[in-house]
Amino acid sequence: MATSGPGGGGRLERLGGTRLATRIAMVTERLWPLVLPVLLVAGLFLATSWFGLFRMLPDAGRHVVLAIFGLAGLAALYPLRFFRLPTERQVDRRIETANTLQHAPVSTQSDRIVGPEDALSTALWREHQRRMAAKLGQLASDMPRARVPERDPWALRAVVPLLLVIAFAYSTSPFGGAVSDGFRSHVVSNVAPLRIDAWVTPPPYTGRAPIFMTAEANRNQTAFTVPEGSAVSLRVTGGDGDETLSFTGQDDVAVAIEPEGTVAVDVAQAGAAPIRPTGTRQFSHTLDGDGALVLQSGETDLGGWSFSVIPDNPPVIAYADEPKRAVNGTLELAYTIEDDYGAVSARAVIERRDNPASNARPLYEAPEMALSLPRRNARDAKTSRDMTEHPWAGVETAIRLAAIDAANQEAFSEEKRLRLPERPFSNPLARAVIEQRRVLALDANRKPRVLDLMDAVTMRPEDTFSSMSHYLAIRSARSRLAQASSDEQLREVVDYLWEIALGIEDGNLSAAERRLRAAQEALRDAIENGASDDEIERLMAELREAMQDFLREFAERAARDPNMAMPEMQMDGQELRQSDIDRMLDQIEEMAKSGMRDQAQQLLSQLQDMMNNLQAGRQQQQQQGGQQSEMRQQMDQLGDLMRRQQEMMNETHRLDQMQRGQRQRGQNRGEQRGEQGQGQQPGPGQQPGQGMTPEEFAEALRQLQEGQGQLQSQLDQLMEGLRGMGIEPGEGFGEAGDAMGEAGNALGEAQGERAVGEQGRALEALRRGAQDMMQQMQQAQQGDQGGSGEGGRQQSSDRDPLGRPRATTGPDFGESVRLPDEIDVQRAREILEAIRKRLGDALSPELERQYLERLLDIQ
Numbered sequence: 001m002a003t004s005g006p007g008g009g010g011r012l013e014r015l016g017g018t019r020l021a022t023r024i025a026m027v028t029e030r031l032w033p034l035v036l037p038v039l040l041v042a043g044l045f046l047a048t049s050w051f052g053l054f055r056m057l058p059d060a061g062r063h064v065v066l067a068i069f070g071l072a073g074l075a076a077l078y079p080l081r082f083f084r085l086p087t088e089r090q091v092d093r094r095i096e097t098a099n100t101l102q103h104a105p106v107s108t109q110s111d112r113i114v115g116p117e118d119a120l121s122t123a124l125w126r127e128h129q130r131r132m133a134a135k136l137g138q139l140a141s142d143m144p145r146a147r148v149p150e151r152d153p154w155a156l157r158a159v160v161p162l163l164l165v166i167a168f169a170y171s172t173s174p175f176g177g178a179v180s181d182g183f184r185s186h187v188v189s190n191v192a193p194l195r196i197d198a199w200v201t202p203p204p205y206t207g208r209a210p211i212f213m214t215a216e217a218n219r220n221q222t223a224f225t226v227p228e229g230s231a232v233s234l235r236v237t238g239g240d241g242d243e244t245l246s247f248t249g250q251d252d253v254a255v256a257i258e259p260e261g262t263v264a265v266d267v268a269q270a271g272a273a274p275i276r277p278t279g280t281r282q283f284s285h286t287l288d289g290d291g292a293l294v295l296q297s298g299e300t301d302l303g304g305w306s307f308s309v310i311p312d313n314p315p316v317i318a319y320a321d322e323p324k325r326a327v328n329g330t331l332e333l334a335y336t337i338e339d340d341y342g343a344v345s346a347r348a349v350i351e352r353r354d355n356p357a358s359n360a361r362p363l364y365e366a367p368e369m370a371l372s373l374p375r376r377n378a379r380d381a382k383t384s385r386d387m388t389e390h391p392w393a394g395v396e397t398a399i400r401l402a403a404i405d406a407a408n409q410e411a412f413s414e415e416k417r418l419r420l421p422e423r424p425f426s427n428p429l430a431r432a433v434i435e436q437r438r439v440l441a442l443d444a445n446r447k448p449r450v451l452d453l454m455d456a457v458t459m460r461p462e463d464t465f466s467s468m469s470h471y472l473a474i475r476s477a478r479s480r481l482a483q484a485s486s487d488e489q490l491r492e493v494v495d496y497l498w499e500i501a502l503g504i505e506d507g508n509l510s511a512a513e514r515r516l517r518a519a520q521e522a523l524r525d526a527i528e529n530g531a532s533d534d535e536i537e538r539l540m541a542e543l544r545e546a547m548q549d550f551l552r553e554f555a556e557r558a559a560r561d562p563n564m565a566m567p568e569m570q571m572d573g574q575e576l577r578q579s580d581i582d583r584m585l586d587q588i589e590e591m592a593k594s595g596m597r598d599q600a601q602q603l604l605s606q607l608q609d610m611m612n613n614l615q616a617g618r619q620q621q622q623q624q625g626g627q628q629s630e631m632r633q634q635m636d637q638l639g640d641l642m643r644r645q646q647e648m649m650n651e652t653h654r655l656d657q658m659q660r661g662q663r664q665r666g667q668n669r670g671e672q673r674g675e676q677g678q679g680q681q682p683g684p685g686q687q688p689g690q691g692m693t694p695e696e697f698a699e700a701l702r703q704l705q706e707g708q709g710q711l712q713s714q715l716d717q718l719m720e721g722l723r724g725m726g727i728e729p730g731e732g733f734g735e736a737g738d739a740m741g742e743a744g745n746a747l748g749e750a751q752g753e754r755a756v757g758e759q760g761r762a763l764e765a766l767r768r769g770a771q772d773m774m775q776q777m778q779q780a781q782q783g784d785q786g787g788s789g790e791g792g793r794q795q796s797s798d799r800d801p802l803g804r805p806r807a808t809t810g811p812d813f814g815e816s817v818r819l820p821d822e823i824d825v826q827r828a829r830e831i832l833e834a835i836r837k838r839l840g841d842a843l844s845p846e847l848e849r850q851y852l853e854r855l856l857d858i859q
Contacts, residue, residue: 029145042073047160055181198232199233205342205405208227223305224308225307229287231284233282235283243297245257288309293306314339333348348369348371349402349412360445367387394438434498436453437494451478512549515550519543519545520607530597547585590829637714653752653756656753727773730773732766736762
């Protein structure tokens with residue numbers, strides 16, 4: 001066969017494109033039946049994974065299924081070894097067959113002549129090719145024919161794509177699976193669901209409630225502001241068990257927080273193999289500064305929270321006033337305390353500043369003085385402490401105040417110099433004993449000097465001692481001191497010297513005084529701590545007994561000393577009667593039992609001040625003598641006048657209200673009489689004879705008018721008496737006289753309401769006049785006592801020696817502390833009893849019971 005060149009250039013180019021398309025079609029129809037099994041196996045594996053079937057199988061079953069899919073995949077790959085690419089001849093033959101060409105025109109274009117070529121044979125072959133090429137005008141490639149339906153007449157292959165689409169949609173649900181499930185261990189994939197609980201507990205002293213960070217209300221919040229020292233706790237239940245917690249502070253250094261412990265919990269899943277035991281891990285960390293808390297599982301963040309810590313500032317304590325010696329000799333400290341959440345304790349730090357010897361050996365440490373804390377929502381506080389019995393009394397000291405808060409932060413105030421208050425002794429022998437007692441207590445090395453002084457004092461007892469019992473007491477102390485060989489024995493001698501000095505100075509009065517103070521302190525502590533009613537009643541009984549002993553011994557000394565005033569004698573124009581003290585004690589007990597603790601403590605402090613000033617007044621009485629009886633009589637007369645005016649105003653108001661009520665009943669009686677039948681009895685409020693007749697009203701008003709006139713006359717006499725004493729009555733007395741006259745006229749005209757108003761105006765004017773009279777009397781008394789100038793007036797212008805406002809037993813100016821009256825106290829007690837009764841009801845809700853308990857616990 002001769003070889004010929006190509007013919008019909010354009011047709012041959014189109015023939016190349018047809019050959020390429022036909023080759024692709026032939027490759028596809030040969031490869032597709034071989035690849036389809038592999039694709040079907042892969043589709044089934046994906047569908048199984050996305051349906052979550054691997055999660056439901058135990059590890060052994062999972063391994064078997066994976067092995068089956070692996071073998072099926074290998075089997076599906078095996079037919080690929082028979083794949084062969086089509087040859088050019090096969091492609092040309094496929095084109096000729098597809099286009100129904102005769103005489104193989106496509107193959108002719110690529111054939112060549114076999115044997116020797118000459119010009120004729122070559123020309124003939126080319127002409128043949130040209131003619132065959134003319135038949136290739138419109139060639140078309142053939143479509144692939146894989147003949148898969150012939151191998152799968154039931155079309156089962158379509159099930160796999162359908163399952164694949166459904167499984168992919170199911171995989172997006174919470175219960176869907178993942179492709180990697182088949183390659184994960186069953187233990188890892190079947191852990192209990194992860195639960196995270198996190199909360200912050202502020203320190204108890206802050207009074208703030210815990211913050212639950214994972215609660216529904218705080219679930220979207222990641223930043224929290226908490227007090228310093230708050231404890232953050234995090235509990236992880238379930239999960240993989242590899243959760244870690246770290247805290248990153250302001251220095252950007254992450255600190256790992258180890259779990260406190262693991263509690264094993266068995267969790268089983270129904271319908272599947274038992275789930276491995278998981279643990280509940282508890283993490284805790286104290287927040288001392290700002291930072292962030294991060295919970296992780298491997299490299300995955302499970303949660304994070306940031307904290308802004310409110311610092312707990314140290315307390316601030318400062319003097320509100322200079323430390324001073326109170327009238328009764330106690331050390332009085334006034335101060336202010338401020339803290340974020342309130343201080344828990346305070347004290348006074350006392351140090352010596354009298355330059356002791358370098359080798360001094362003191363027997364006693366510095367006195368300890370605990371300070372009272374301010375009450376709720378208050379800053380100012382005051383503490384008094386009797387240190388006259390302490391051996392340091394009379395020593396030059398420096399005092400600093402210290403306060404400690406709940407975070408154990410301590411702060412100090414500035415230093416104040418003060419000589420510790422000491423008890424004044426008027427007896428020279430008692431003063432000498434106290435002085436040597438102080439010398440021995442501050443330096444035990446000076447024992448020989450004290451012994452020498454005792455020998456000197458007792459050398460001539462007939463010239464030194466008025467009572468031989470005092471001589472014997474000092475000689476006994478001298479013997480004890482000489483035989484003392486230890487500090488404890490020396491301290492016993494110091495205590496004994498104090499008892500000797502008290503016996504020389506006051507006899508048995510000091511024992512009663514100490515008992516009274518102890519009873520007052522015990523009652524104050526009980527009220528502050530919310531003691532029971534039985535405890536309050538017992539302590540009140542002890543206080544009353546101690547008060548009676550103190551006043552009895554005080555009265556006995558006053559009877560022996562004509563210069564001392566009795567407890568019921570006047571002191572600077574005021575009287576201290578036993579009835580006043582009893583009334584105060586009754587009110588203290590009633591208010592303490594009714595829950596009015598603040599008022600009870602205030603009244604108890606006032607009573608203590610009265611007793612303290614009574615002792616101070618005793619010393620002033622010894623120096624100044626008795627009071628002016630004429631002034632006392634004027635005060636008594638004015639007090640009686642104001643009392644009678646008050647009673648008359650009350651009676652006028654009662655009669656006026658009665659008259660108005662009777663008039664109203666008279667108007668209603670006619671209406672009710674028409675409604676009643678002839679055989680009916682009178683209704684309630686209509687009994688015959690009830691009320692007063694007009695004549696009785698007129699007589700009662702006439703008597704009140706006469707009494708009002710008598711009060712006006714007594715006021716005129718009082719004013720004349722004051723002028724005779726050199727005291728000019730103030731404008732208040734004149735206005736009171738005019739108001740009394742108007743009140744009398746109103747009573748004569750039967751105008752009760754107008755009379756009550758004028759009587760009230762008269763009573764108020766009497767109070768103003770009494771104030772002016774008291775000021776003038778005080779100035780006159782100070783002039784007699786040698787006091788002059790502004791300083792002398794300020795000394796006693798506001799308070800009497802008993803610590804009370806002036807004239808509390810006479811006219812009341814309304815300046816004293818208001819005490820609850822009987823109605824207030826009774827009402828408070830009824831409320832308290834109602835709360836207790838409701839609290840005892842077993843059917844009360846728990847929330848209500850907690851609220852009532854908080855009411856009873858209010859300080």
